[in-house]
Amino acid sequence: MQISSLADLLNEFVLAEKEILNQQNIKHPPTIGAMYEGLTKDVLEKSIFSELNLKVIKNSFIKGSNTEFDVMLVEGNGDKIPYTDSYTYDPENVIVVIQVKKNLHSKDIKEGYKNLQFIVDYYENVESKPHMIRQFRDGFRSICRKDITAKQAGELSTYEEGVFNTLKLESVLPVRILWGYNGFSNEYAFRKSFVDYLEGNISKDNKNIIGGFGPHNFPNLIICNKYSMMKQNGMPGGVPLNSDNWWSFFTSSAYNPTLFFLELIWTRLTYRFKELSMDVFGEDLTIEPVKPFLDCRIKESDGKLGWEYFYHDYSNESLIEHSVVADWSPIELDEKQFVIINELCKKEQIDLINDDKLEEFIIYESTYTSLAGFLEKLKATGLVYVENNKLKLLTDECQCVFLPDGRVVAADNKSGRLSRWALRELERLKDRK
Incomplete structure (x- = not known):
């Protein structure tokens, strides 16, 4: 029950x-x-x-x-x-x-x-x-x-x-x-x-x-x-x-x-x-x-x-x-946020000091004007944190989902909550069509 x-x-x-x-x-x-x-x-x-x-x-x-x-x-x-x-x-x-x-x-x-x-x-x-x-x-x-x-x-x-x-x-x-x-x-x-x-x-x-x-x-x-x-x-x-x-x-x-x-x-x-x-x-x-x-x-x-x-x-x-x-709904990510979150899902951390190409990547063809501004918005999602100048995931089982309408969402899926939401959302989008 x-x-x-x-x-x-x-x-x-x-x-x-x-x-x-x-x-x-x-x-x-x-x-x-x-x-x-x-x-x-x-x-x-x-x-x-x-x-x-x-x-x-x-x-x-x-x-x-x-x-x-x-x-x-x-x-x-x-x-x-x-x-x-x-x-x-x-x-x-x-x-x-x-x-x-x-x-x-x-x-x-x-x-x-x-x-x-x-x-x-x-x-x-x-x-x-x-x-x-x-x-x-x-x-x-x-x-x-x-x-x-x-x-x-x-x-x-x-x-x-x-x-x-x-x-x-x-x-x-x-x-x-x-x-x-x-x-x-x-x-x-x-x-x-x-x-x-x-x-x-x-x-x-x-x-x-x-x-x-x-x-x-x-x-x-x-x-x-x-x-x-x-x-x-x-x-x-x-x-x-x-x-x-x-x-x-x-x-x-x-x-x-x-x-x-x-x-x-x-x-x-x-x-x-x-x-x-x-x-x-x-x-x-x-x-x-x-x-x-x-x-x-x-x-x-x-x-x-x-x-x-x-x-x-x-x-x-x-x-x-x-x-x-x-x-309840997961966090919707923009393109730059998704790339960084996806990278963190593959490895434990990103070095914010020694990765000399990171800021260039964030600013290039985007609305972000600085790495600091990007990090503040990314931290506000509750998915990441910064410690000792290292960017790390704040979740245990972070996962990203691509939706048919072009959105990319992410959340901690250790309870299966994100998976259940995604299935329901796919059904909703299908019914809309």
Whole structure:
């Protein structure tokens, strides 16, 4: 079953079960909490793959933590707490942590955020494993358009280094989700409540730092009713730094929240388990509608580094207008770009200093007036990067496709996405004729 189909089924299941739970005339808070935690556990169990050694547990702990987490997805066996159904798991074996709320209003956002914000403290001594490094690398590539090797090469700006350190930590941390089944009646109120909470925790001076509000402290996903907020850390979705070095790291949406839920968890699982193919994502030829919510960038103040934030204050009407699914498409290349990309597909790199014929080739009979201008446009495609004066591919399996109408397109085809798009496009062009 494709991810979109399962997401639709799960969403219908959640809506139906939520209504049943909402109608229960129960006033005992622990019992109410247990009902919604049980529903979340059931949804998570329906979302994972039976062939993997995974378990969904409730009311359990990460080793070293005094916080009880509502629902967790874990690998292997933990330590059972005597005379309970609860467990303690080593940090590296915890894949997903979910805090559950029947209702998610302003006070619940504050409480849920606090429960998740300092999970980072339990991961200080966790060593990065190969799957974590791959995830970190891909996330960094999508946001900074450079490889993680740029750190050692000394070619990161202060802003990029802030993102580098954040994503390295994100790749080690579990997926953190705050799920409220009822709450805000519109997306604007949901966003505004979270921003109000953040504004109340701004550090006014370096002598009174309020910790726990860096990008890595934010949950990966917050769901309230049919609305979502999600982190764009490249694991899976990523938004590149803009020209002013702002990173649009937190977005919101009114689209099916269970799809974001599945994408987040399945992405983590495909990196962790080699036997799990990228085919689980189906055709993957659409882009879910998300709206910019919070941008961030590193900032120095009185010799100390911290994060500054920018809030995209859209009206509710504007948020409703921008809720249409878009089609994914590869990058269209011009003739010069294709030649260079094709050359990089054949060999690992192009020497920008010692290749004395390169600039002449780029300028000859083209609109480009300099090699530098050409490189800036080529880097903007997200297909290449420059390190130590060498031009290299930023993708794992870059491929180019010639179309009957004369276009040349390129993309990373490691998931087969480009191949699926090309087949669909060929059918579309055939039907047009």
